Amino acid sequence: MRIGLPSAETLQGGSFKALVVTVLLSVFMFQLLRTVGLRAFSMASETYTSGTHSAAFVTCPNDTVARDLARGIVEKKLAACVNIVPAIKSVYEWQGKIEEDNEVLLMIKTRSSKVPALAEYVRSNHPYEVAEVISLPIDQGNPPYLKWIGDIVPE
Numbered sequence: 001m002r003i004g005l006p007s008a009e010t011l012q013g014g015s016f017k018a019l020v021v022t023v024l025l026s027v028f029m030f031q032l033l034r035t036v037g038l039r040a041f042s043m044a045s046e047t048y049t050s051g052t053h054s055a056a057f058v059t060c061p062n063d064t065v066a067r068d069l070a071r072g073i074v075e076k077k078l079a080a081c082v083n084i085v086p087a088i089k090s091v092y093e094w095q096g097k098i099e100e101d102n103e104v105l106l107m108i109k110t111r112s113s114k115v116p117a118l119a120e121y122v123r124s125n126h127p128y129e130v131a132e133v134i135s136l137p138i139d140q141g142n143p144p145y146l147k148w149i150g151d152i153v154p155e
Contacts, residue, residue, distance in 0.1 A: 048147075052111065053110065054136060056115060057108070058106040058126070060104045061101070061103060063104055069106060070084055070106055076121065080109055081108075082107070082109075083106070087104075088105050109149050114153055115135045118135075119133040
């Protein structure tokens with residue numbers, strides 16, 4: 001009785017191909033499963049308290065204002081990251097009239113404790129008479145990313 005893989009001569013053409021495909025798939029699947037497992041462990045090993053961080057939103061009249069505000073917010077450590085989303089259309093009521101404007105949206109990731117200081121910074125540096133600053137607490141997310149926000153933005 002022989003134990004081990006059969007030789008190529010003892011396998012029929014289709015059986016040999018199936019064996020090669022199975023071995024190759026096993027090698028690739030091992031790497032994929034290893035990567036997924038490591039990511040799952042990373043996420044499971046970190047803890048996050050819901051609401052510790054927030055996503056804030058600010059609309060701007062143009063890209064120049066958006067970039068200036070975003071850079072100042074990050075430089076002053078009021079947020080870890082600001083995404084600039086171009087070309088949004090805003091429809092709103094202002095002074096009794098329906099307005100429609102092209103704007104740029106800032107999506108800001110910060111600590112919830114920094115939202116008041118962030119709002120004050122925006123009010124002081126924004127050209128609008130009434131600048132939009134709204135925030136939503138982050139309930140869940142990728143723990144390493146949320147930890148990074150906390151590392152960048154001090155209490």
